[in-house]
Amino acid sequence: MRKIHAFQSCSKFFIFRTSSTSRSLASQRFLASAAFSRPYTVSSAGRDFTSFFCHNQLWSSRSDGLKPSDITRVRGIAHAVAEPDAVHVTPAGFKEVEVLTPRRLLRIYAQLAKSRLTILVVLTAMSGVALSPLPATVPILLSTAVGTALCSASANTLNQLQEIPYDAQMARTRQRPLVRRAISPLHAAGFAAVTGVAGPAVLWFMASPITACLGAANIVLYAAAYTWLKRKSVSNTWVGAVVGGIPPVMGWTACGGKILPSADYPIHLFLPSYFTEAPLDMSMIDNPLGAFALFMLLYSWQFPHFNSLSHFIRGSYAQAGYKMLCVLNPQQNALVALRHSLLLVPICSILFPLSGLTTWAFAITSLVPNAICIRGSWAWWRRCGEKEARISFQNYLWYLPVMLALMMVHKQGLEWRRWVGMQDEVPSDGADIPKPKV
Numbered sequence: 001m002r003k004i005h006a007f008q009s010c011s012k013f014f015i016f017r018t019s020s021t022s023r024s025l026a027s028q029r030f031l032a033s034a035a036f037s038r039p040y041t042v043s044s045a046g047r048d049f050t051s052f053f054c055h056n057q058l059w060s061s062r063s064d065g066l067k068p069s070d071i072t073r074v075r076g077i078a079h080a081v082a083e084p085d086a087v088h089v090t091p092a093g094f095k096e097v098e099v100l101t102p103r104r105l106l107r108i109y110a111q112l113a114k115s116r117l118t119i120l121v122v123l124t125a126m127s128g129v130a131l132s133p134l135p136a137t138v139p140i141l142l143s144t145a146v147g148t149a150l151c152s153a154s155a156n157t158l159n160q161l162q163e164i165p166y167d168a169q170m171a172r173t174r175q176r177p178l179v180r181r182a183i184s185p186l187h188a189a190g191f192a193a194v195t196g197v198a199g200p201a202v203l204w205f206m207a208s209p210i211t212a213c214l215g216a217a218n219i220v221l222y223a224a225a226y227t228w229l230k231r232k233s234v235s236n237t238w239v240g241a242v243v244g245g246i247p248p249v250m251g252w253t254a255c256g257g258k259i260l261p262s263a264d265y266p267i268h269l270f271l272p273s274y275f276t277e278a279p280l281d282m283s284m285i286d287n288p289l290g291a292f293a294l295f296m297l298l299y300s301w302q303f304p305h306f307n308s309l310s311h312f313i314r315g316s317y318a319q320a321g322y323k324m325l326c327v328l329n330p331q332q333n334a335l336v337a338l339r340h341s342l343l344l345v346p347i348c349s350i351l352f353p354l355s356g357l358t359t360w361a362f363a364i365t366s367l368v369p370n371a372i373c374i375r376g377s378w379a380w381w382r383r384c385g386e387k388e389a390r391i392s393f394q395n396y397l398w399y400l401p402v403m404l405a406l407m408m409v410h411k412q413g414l415e416w417r418r419w420v421g422m423q424d425e426v427p428s429d430g431a432d433i434p435k436p437k438v
Contacts, residue, residue: 098182100183104182108177108182108183109153109191111176111177112153112156112157112160112177112178112183112188112191112192113149113152113153113156113157113195114152114156117152117156118149118152118153118156121148121149121152121244121247122145122148122149122152122247124244124247124248124251124298124400125144125145125148125247125248125250125251125254126141126144126145126251127248127251127294127404127407128247128248128249128250128251128252128254128255128291128294129141129144129251129252129254129255130251130408131248131252131290131294131357131407131408131411132251132252132255132257132286132290133285133286133290133356133357133412133413134255134256134257134286135255136254136255139206140206140207140254140255143202143203143206143207143254144203144206144207144211144250144251144254146202147199147200147201147202147203147206147207147211147212147215148199148203148215148247148250148251149199150195150196150198150199150202151195151196151199151200151203151215151216151218151219152199152218153191153192153195153199154192154193154195154196154199154219154223155196155218155219155222155223155243156222157188157189157191157192157195158192158196158219158222158223158227159222159223159226159227160176160177160178160188161178161185161188161189161192162223162227163227164178164179164185166231166320166321166322167179167320169319169320169321170316170317170319170320171316172313172316173316196219199215199216199219200212200213200215200216200219203215203250203254207253207254208253208254208256210253210259211250211253211254214246214249214250214253215250217246218243218246218247218250221239221242221243221246222240222243225239226239226240226243230322230323230324231321231322231323232323233323234323234324234325234328236323236324237302237303237306237307237324237325237336240302240306241299241300241302241303241306242299244298244299244301244302245294245295245296245297245298245299245302246295247298248294248295248297248298249291249294249295252290252291252294253291257286257290257291258286258288258291259288259291259292260288261287261288265287265288266287267287267288267289268285268287268289268356269289269354270285270353270354270355270356270412271354272353272360273360285356285357285412285413287355287356289351289354289355289356290355290356290357292351292355293347293351293352293355293357294357296347296351297344297347297348297352297403300340300343300344300347301340301344301396301399301400302340303336303337303339303340303341304337304338304340304341304373304377304392304395304396305393305396305397305399305400307325307326307333307334307336307337308337308377308380308389308390308392308393308396309393310324310325310326310333311326311330311333311334311380311386311389312386312389312390312393314326314327314330330384331381331384334377334380334381334384334389335381337377337380337381337392338374338377338378338380338381341370341373341374341377342374344370344373345367345370345374348362348363348366348370348403349362349363349364349366349367349370350363352366352407356412357407357411357412358407358410358411358412359410359411359412361410362406362407362409362410365406365409365410366403366406369399369402369403369406372395373392373395373396373399376388376391376392376395377392377395379391379392380392
């Protein structure tokens with residue numbers, strides 16, 4: 001530190017006799033020399049993807065034993081060079097920590113839970129309840145929604161706890177509560193623990209044990225596997241797609257549906273009427289193929305939705321050192337999205353009607369939204385531009401609610417025309433009820 005102090009005294013003598021432009025230039029040169037005077041060292045084994053970004057090494061360990069007190073001295077010297085008349089920083093230069101009132105605390109909890117993402121997860125779980133052929137009561141509906149929301153809140157909080165230093169480097173995440181220290185990591189860990197225990201408990205006692213196990217598995221997959229893989233392999237996107245495909249299956253099992261076939265619970269295929277003369281057996285609609293169809297819809301939807309989003313924020317992912325496909329190979333990233341856009345066509349037009357969840361009319365009406373979204377994904381893959389990626393992302397924002405609404409309209413056994421009075425009621429023997437003559 002003697003050399004640095006000598007530089008400080010010389011700098012003061014020089015700065016007092018130079019113009020403001022020269023003063024700024026001298027301070028910048030000093031900061032550059034101070035930043036690189038003690039270089040970070042990275043072993044050959046640690047030269048991974050993050051080593052290509054100089055500032056990411058701020059989060060790596062130092063081999064030269066630099067202490068926090070040394071950093072404080074360098075900061076004080078840099079301030080003395082920039083402002084020689086004001087060496088000490090007054091407490092007024094720092095922002096005071098906000099008092100955690102109940103209203104602010106609830107807002108922070110909502111940010112930890114990623115409220116908009118949690119709402120989407122709950123809505124997809126409710127779609128599994130709505131499309132299930134089994135009856136659902138109001139307590140089942142509410143408990144599934146609450147339990148799923150708690151599981152999602154726990155997983156998102158645990159994710160943010162592990163990514164504090166990386167979130168601080170991205171413009172879109174640096175205002176998260178843990179990054180700006182609006183809440184302590186211990187407090188956030190307590191919130192994650194409470195919600196992580198309460199969510200599966202509510203699902204276990206109010207819905208079904210299978211639903212609780214799926215909720216707990218989703219917490220582990222997202223908070224452990226997905227979060228860890230983001231800095232290791234591009235396969236993190238596929239793991240995240242599995243996480244997104246589980247909530248509708250949770251809604252399915254909450255109503256009592258099974259997810260694995262058995263002798264008492266076989267897989268039954270509902271062929272079009274012009275392929276078979278057998279009457280429609282409504283008792284076979286509750287089969288495992290329905291749960292698989294719901295999972296595949298959300299699983300494949302994740303890729304064009306997330307890949308297009310990641311394309312126009314890939315600079316932030318690169319800055320934080322994440323191994324995302326949009327950073328390493330943008331063209332392949334768009335191709336994966338196009339593949340799953342094409343895969344959604346047989347999922348909607350074949351798998352859903354074949355499982356009995358919808359009528360075969362859904363196979364026709366679902367072609368229009370799929371065609372619009374495939375066109376956007378194709379244009380993005382051909383040009384690989386940000387404009388095309390944004391168009392594809394916007395397409396898949398409305399795609400999911402439109403598809404779920406069409407499924408409800410074409411739900412097997414649900415006669416909307418009879419509900420609105422456009423069709424006569426049909427008794428159990430299949431004969432039309434004659435209208436009374438007036």
